Amino acid sequence: MAVADGDGPRRLSRPIYERELLRLQVELVKLQEWVRAEGERLVVVFEGRDAAGKGSVIKRVSGRLNPRIARIAALPVPTERERTQWYFQRYVKHLPAAGEIVLFDRSWYNRAGVEHVMGFCTDEEYTRFLRQCPVFERLLVEDGILLRKYWFSVSDAVQEQRFRNRLEDPTRRWKLSAMDLESISRWEAYSRAKDEMFVHTDIPEAPWYVVESDDKYSARINMIAHLLSTVPYHEVPRPVLELPSRPPSTGYQRPPRDQQTYVPDHAAELAE
Template sequence: MNGDEDLPGRDWLAAELADTLDEEYELELEDVAISAEIARIYKEKHPNALDRVTYMHALIRLQSELIKLQDWVVHSGEKVVVLFEGRDSAGKGGVIKRISQRLNPRVVRTVALPAPTERERSQWYFQRYVPHLPAAGEIVLFDRSWYNRAGVERVMGFATEDQVEEFFRDVPEFERMLVRSGIRLVKYWFSITDEEQQFRFLMRIHDPMKQWKLSPMDLQSRVRWEQYTKAKEQMFARTNIAEAPWYIVEGNDKKRARLNCIDHFLSMVPYGPVPHEEIHLPDRVFNPSYERAVLPPELYVPSKY
């Protein structure tokens, strides 16, 4: 194929890339500081941060592989569960967005459960998580998981030490049961430093579009940093099992953390090419006697933009 014949394809690719960049830029706005001073401080703290072009090229390549993984999961009937844990503001939500951004929400869904109800608190601890586990051909991303009991519930006093001990006894066998049932279970812990968390909290405090992310619980996590550290260390010691080990993602650099996590996740699933039927756009059926009705103008959304 000569250059002229290839032009429409390259034009399409350029348009798709531009559209992709627009979408990603919209997501990236959450990382843009609202003042020049905060931007300056952020740059000083992250002098080796990836530039946007390098990051975007790597992200798009990884997302194209995620689509192949998704197709393989559907074709093979696999069941995949990924847990994302870490301190508040560690970047769990950001990587979950980038994983699911271009995937089918009927195949890949995110579970972020609220605080348990009074009824749920009286149930077997794992009971409220079980309904969200995947069926064949599904991937479930848990934005926090049953490990709440080993972290926030323990540190904030929402669970007794007896309940925590019972959790540590039960969770290895619970996860082994999941693996034996055919679920691929991957567990990530996003790790950031004390200084980085403080900086991200300050950014949220001074950004009206991010203040909703700060809860009283988040602020308490700053006060109880060392307690969370001890709880995390014991959690690793008691729940890092061969069938479902923990993987730690260095999270101080958000962009690198996202790329590294997605790349590692792809390596954890033995996906491969699957057969696809060639897609043909059918011709529209044209009925010469049909006349399109004129709808009243009040039904239309006003064109303000």
């Protein structure tokens, strides 16, 4: 069942969410095996405002996949050398080879967003990016790469609440930076930058797909279901595997425990 949330859209209950998420993750494994078997290359770009839930969606997409096939590209701040390269160069080396999936946790679109709004690039560099980006992405698609781009949209009220939650939670405080807090005072500037970015880069060969993410459960389910619907994958037959019988012992004996160093049994202390 869905749960009503005031006058807003109905939200998924946790049992329904978890059941559907598991079903979709099974399908993601089938997608992964199809990519591997067919030698396909899949790139998924995750963009959006700070605290829009991109990271939690990426975690659910990748959680049950083979990290040797599906990897996350989350690039740090460019080095001095990288700043002198062609802008797209540092991203190109993270693109997939045959049989691979790459999930970009933010991407080349940093230039159209945070770099432009915060003044980390010049107006000339920004304008050049808007001109070159559609060409770059058409080249990727023309070469056979499956490119999917998702923008995660969050309201100002929900973003602020998530920031507060991160401040109060020591396990999530690392997710919050001074740069994130700047997005509150620059909300409209980021909105204008996103609108301008869409004007130039929402192209037929690589369209933007917007994910409403005020409700994280729905955002995760909607994004994964949509991704699966856009890729013509099919289930790849797997070889039948059977556990072999364990052979009879040949007299092997483990070394005495006191000859090895074991970690302390912290769990036993808790259980007392």
